[in-house]
Amino acid sequence: MLDLLFDASFAASVPRFVTPILLAALGGALCERAGVFNIALEGFLLVGAFAAVVGSYFSGSPWFGALAAMLAGAAMGLVFAEFNLRRGGDAIVVSIAINILAAGLTTYLLRAIFDAMGAFSDPAIAGFARVSIPGLASLPLIGPFLDGQSPLFYLALLMVPALSFFFARHRLGLRIRAAGENPAALEAGGVGRRRVQLYALTGCGALCGLGGAQLSIANVNLFVEGMSAGRGWIAVVAVLLTRGRPWPLFAIAVIFGAVDSMSFRVQGLGMPQQFTDMMPYLATLVVLVALSWWRRARTANGGTL
Amino acid sequence: MNGMREGTMAREAISWAVALAWIAAVLFILMALVGAPFGDALAAFLQNAFGGRRFSYLMATLSRTALIAGMAVSVMLSFRAGLFNIGGEGQLVAGGLVAALAALLLPGPPLFVLTASILAAMLAGAGWALLAGVMQLYVGVPLLVGSLLLNYPIRYIASYIVAHPFRDVQSGMVQSHLVPQATWLPYFPGTRLDIGLLFIVAASVFAVVYSRTTVHGYHARMNGLSPAFARTVGLPVRKLTLQTLAMSGAIAGLVGAIAVFGIHHRYIDGMLVQPLYAWTGIIAVLLVGMIPWAVPLSGLFFAAIQTGAAGMERSAGVPKEIALVMQAVIILFVASRVSGALVASSERKAGAADDA
Numbered sequence: 001m002l003d004l005l006f007d008a009s010f011a012a013s014v015p016r017f018v019t020p021i022l023l024a025a026l027g028g029a030l031c032e033r034a035g036v037f038n039i040a041l042e043g044f045l046l047v048g049a050f051a052a053v054v055g056s057y058f059s060g061s062p063w064f065g066a067l068a069a070m071l072a073g074a075a076m077g078l079v080f081a082e083f084n085l086r087r088g089g090d091a092i093v094v095s096i097a098i099n100i101l102a103a104g105l106t107t108y109l110l111r112a113i114f115d116a117m118g119a120f121s122d123p124a125i126a127g128f129a130r131v132s133i134p135g136l137a138s139l140p141l142i143g144p145f146l147d148g149q150s151p152l153f154y155l156a157l158l159m160v161p162a163l164s165f166f167f168a169r170h171r172l173g174l175r176i177r178a179a180g181e182n183p184a185a186l187e188a189g190g191v192g193r194r195r196v197q198l199y200a201l202t203g204c205g206a207l208c209g210l211g212g213a214q215l216s217i218a219n220v221n222l223f224v225e226g227m228s229a230g231r232g233w234i235a236v237v238a239v240l241l242t243r244g245r246p247w248p249l250f251a252i253a254v255i256f257g258a259v260d261s262m263s264f265r266v267q268g269l270g271m272p273q274q275f276t277d278m279m280p281y282l283a284t285l286v287v288l289v290a291l292s293w294w295r296r297a298r299t300a301n302g303g304t305l
Numbered sequence: 306m307n308g309m310r311e312g313t314m315a316r317e318a319i320s321w322a323v324a325l326a327w328i329a330a331v332l333f334i335l336m337a338l339v340g341a342p343f344g345d346a347l348a349a350f351l352q353n354a355f356g357g358r359r360f361s362y363l364m365a366t367l368s369r370t371a372l373i374a375g376m377a378v379s380v381m382l383s384f385r386a387g388l389f390n391i392g393g394e395g396q397l398v399a400g401g402l403v404a405a406l407a408a409l410l411l412p413g414p415p416l417f418v419l420t421a422s423i424l425a426a427m428l429a430g431a432g433w434a435l436l437a438g439v440m441q442l443y444v445g446v447p448l449l450v451g452s453l454l455l456n457y458p459i460r461y462i463a464s465y466i467v468a469h470p471f472r473d474v475q476s477g478m479v480q481s482h483l484v485p486q487a488t489w490l491p492y493f494p495g496t497r498l499d500i501g502l503l504f505i506v507a508a509s510v511f512a513v514v515y516s517r518t519t520v521h522g523y524h525a526r527m528n529g530l531s532p533a534f535a536r537t538v539g540l541p542v543r544k545l546t547l548q549t550l551a552m553s554g555a556i557a558g559l560v561g562a563i564a565v566f567g568i569h570h571r572y573i574d575g576m577l578v579q580p581l582y583a584w585t586g587i588i589a590v591l592l593v594g595m596i597p598w599a600v601p602l603s604g605l606f607f608a609a610i611q612t613g614a615a616g617m618e619r620s621a622g623v624p625k626e627i628a629l630v631m632q633a634v635i636i637l638f639v640a641s642r643v644s645g646a647l648v649a650s651s652e653r654k655a656g657a658a659d660d661a
Contacts, residue, residue: 100632111624112339
């Protein structure tokens with residue numbers, strides 16, 4: 001049984017599930033650190049997945065698909081900024097509206113552009129080919145996980161140290177943290193808080209868009225209504241749990257990705273699809289519960305966080 | 306003084322006009338994308354939202370209003386108590402599923418079966434909401450996240466149950482068998498409108514009376530307006546939280562039961578999820594800034610948009626998802642003006658992590 005679950009193809013499938021959650025969560029981290037309570041990652045992901053299919057279909061290149069996804073995601077970030085930052089709408093309300101907007105708009109445009117209902121697949125949608133990096137496969141233990149993935153996976157991997165460096169050293173990264181932790185200091189330094197938050201939202205949208213592209217033109221070559229299927233919410237949880245720190249985020253994304261991929265495998269072994277679909281959410285709840293118990297235990301023992 | 310007030314009023318009016326212009330522009334662009342004739346589409350919209358032979362479409366709009374307003378009342382109870390319960394969808398599905406199963410399994414006279422099934426549905430909804438509450442209070446999982454995540458397991462459980470053990474295989478669809486015809490909610494005399502609406506009216510009256518006249522309701526609202534004050538004066542915050550969530554969930558469960566007995570007469574996979582009833586309920590509350598008496602109106606407004614859009618799809622070839630887009634755009638423009646009411650709750654949410 002375990003052999004059936006954990007073989008080479010399991011190893012190869014984990015990154016496929018890690019990538020969208022990781023990219024969306026890194027985007028969420030930008031907002032979290034900038035003090036923007038963004039729970040619209042689900043909508044951003046969905047729009048990215050759709051835009052990637054549109055871009056790839058009309059250009060014939062997955063890279064244009066990814067670019068379209070980033071632009072569309074960034075545009076959603078701008079919509080969020082317009083209504084939350086400039087017009088002062090409550091972040092939760094704006095998030096809920098954007099999630100509904102994403103669900104409605106993608107389905108509407110699916111009909112308007114492709115005249116398709118529910119799902120659209122076409123040979124003209126160019127997907128990302130698997131990239132094999134020489135030597136990677138022979139690495140002990142992690143080799144089978146790393147080799148032969150979509151370019152977006154490697155990009156996502158690179159984003160983790162990059163974002164970590166960005167928050168620690170880069171001027172804009174520091175300003176983003178200041179916007180979240182000490183807005184007064186930021187403003188005293190002559191930098192507008194809202195402007196910094198606008199950058200964070202735009203970046204968040206672009207990263208989520210890429211995550212969506214992984215869903216629609218790397219994992220498969222099609223768009224299905226609502227294909228983000230709650231992964232954006234899982235990313236939100238990951239961000240809240242880690243308070244937007246990139247490395248812990250990576251760890252959590254790997255756990256969720258592994259569960260996601262495992263549930264996919266168990267389905268192949270005859271477990272009803274509904275139960276395997278449920279597993280990522282149950283895993284998320286279990287992680288939430290475990291982590292808050294652990295935190296409590298630590299504080300109860302006199303430790304400080 | 307007077308001049309100044311006129312000045313602000315004029316500015317208000319202009320900004321509302323600009324918002325309306327934006328909303329209209331989005332509508333025009335979407336329709337132009339599918340090349341729909343605007344006049345025909347508008348006629349189809351109005352016809353399907355309010356018209357029909359013997360007003361049959363209006364009846365459909367009203368019965369949808371009942372569901373949306375019901376979900377709106379459910380979340381309003383939570384929101385007013387400062388509880389960010391956005392798991393209405395899970396509670397609704399739990400109610401609808403349990404109602405259908407109870408009606409299929411219970412023996413006895415129809416009225417007993419109906420009553421018992423509705424109560425079971427309310428219990429199921431309450432239980433699902435309490436689960437999120439317990440996770441917040443005793444485990445430290447923020448309600449906003451916990452209640453939302455619980456939407457997914459119940460969705461898949463319901464889907465499994467009507468896809469396998471309780472599937473009406475002969476129908477070829479993923480749905481349960483029909484509940485006994487004697488348990489179907491009757492129509493109002495001379496109409497095609499089921500009496501489910503009355504249950505929702507009762508639930509709304511209960512919610513208003515509870516919130517305005519009982520000590521518990523007063524405490525719950527106080528907790529919503531200022532959690533810090535509520536804690537300082539020693540209100541039993543945990544008990545209030547659980548009670549409020551249970552009532553919220555029970556009303557959502559009731560809405561699920563009404564959808565089963567009044568409209569679909571069975572549980573169909575996705576019937577409570579795909580129309581986004583719970584989310585529409587939330588935005589119906591937000592649209593009117595949580596003013597109770599206005600909630601049915603905004604529920605009717607969104608229901609009309611949805612049924613009207615279905616008509617545009619049939620007659621003018623406009624995909625009905627235009628309704629979702631318009632709802633979202635409207636709430637974006639309106640909520641950014643009235644969301645002051647939520648501020649206390651957002652602060653609470655920020656503080657929830659410290660409580661844990």
